[in-house]
Amino acid sequence: MIVSCCINGEIVPGTQASIPVSDLGLLRGYAIFDFCRTAHGKPFLLEKHLVRFRRSAALMELPLNYTDEEITKLVYDTLEHSGLQEAGIRLLLTGGFTPDSFTFTEPTLIITAEHLALAPEKEVQTGVKLMSHTYLREMAEIKTTNYSEALRLRHQVKGQQAYDILYHHNGHILELTRSNFFIVKGQTIITPSDHILKGITRRTVLDLAATVYKVEERAVLWHELAEADEAFLTGTNKRLVPVAKVDDQQIGTGKPGKVTLHVYQLFREFEKNYQPGYSFA
Template identity: 45%
Template sequence: MAHHCYLNNKIDSVENTNIHITDLGLLRGYGLFDYFRTYNGRPFQWDWYWERFDRSAKLMKLPNPISKEKAYSVVMALIEKSGLEDCGIRFVLTGGYSPDAMKMIEPNLLIISEDIHPVKESEYEAGMKVISHEYVRDYPEIKSTDYKHLMILQSDIREAGATDVLFHKDGKISELSRSNVFIVKNNVIATPDTQILRGITRRYILELAKANFKVEERSVALQEVLEADEVFTTSTTKKVLPITRIDNQLVGSENRSVSKFLLEEMNHHLKTW
């Protein structure tokens, strides 16, 4: 049993899967991806992930070479081959092999199964520490492969004893490098609605939150985050994870009843997903 990879109609072990050096994803950063995981052996929110992947491809002007049905059958084959009950699945779509490092002929589609690296229980208790950095992702609404900023900031993040970066610009926050941000103030939940990638877990948590709290999708000032009762982030791997420090400042109170409630509801739902 091992992880496998689909590349343009062929499935092989991840170990044996290579791409040619003329790929435009490698040479020109012309690539996008998506990532989801399974619970109880079944892709979580598959319809939503597929919709986003397909939309990213359109926005990036990359033809999507696979149908939803075919993609689903590949995903299920990879899960079976992994021998794991649950795993992560990464889609990567690039501009494909180019004769002159510029001209696009046809895209390359990779679908890869991966180990899941879940957040530890103790991290949910301790919360996340992040640094802040002035920047808006280029084409934030596309899940492109562009993580230059995060990679360049890695040593700053480590030196600060943090694990991620909160992007802000002109006094407004947007997102962490790979997840969305929510704040709670006086039992009202708010989350940015522009200059972000619309996370699937964000969408899921918004539905859950709206059924139980007042929720505002609007621009959120960095200052509001620093003064919030609770700050938390949502992502496929993090689910609902508190943020407890930004740079050198502690944020949020000890009472994290809203994020705890949302995480518990999500975990409860996932048991029978």
């Protein structure tokens, strides 16, 4: 639930926030976003999310007429307005008002502070099941607001009692609807490198894991699922969640593996000691 919302610099309660129905983000799906969260009451890895947010805007040719420092200040102000101790933070840039449903004028910058739901510890201890689906996202490297395929399949996911969807295409494993995917072979951690949205948690996990394990960013073929000893997913509000099964294919022993749980602990320790680059407290 959105508690507070900042629209072009003006902060209001989430229940009072609105944009015109003539916004290109609504009429044409012309919008990008990024999502981060707090840790210990402060924005977590916001500076890295801003880099990706700005890159998405540039690739979509959406002008982002704010500096990183200005956006960061608005994030802190929105968090303060919300009164939330821990929150999800959404950055949204839409095409803005259009006079004729197509002509671009000025974009709209929206920042929200939302109630945060992190992956429960039970999922880390037991692992989750994924449902596979053939799909290659359009402009996968851009974090657009188009999640139509994931929403369309929501009933199938529920019917299969799956945690999420694992996309694959032409024999290549890609990503989940809102997370990145990893397999473990022995002491090597492997994750897809192309046709995916490269997550901030993904990058952080790779950097942390590389201090202990061999890591590979490369094409991951579908048949490698059967060869994997372990698998896990990463995401902003999921941190790291072990994967026990994909469809009817059990991964390794079907339980969270030692490498996965070790990397999870490395990430939790990093999160515990993290200090944001900006502070407006």
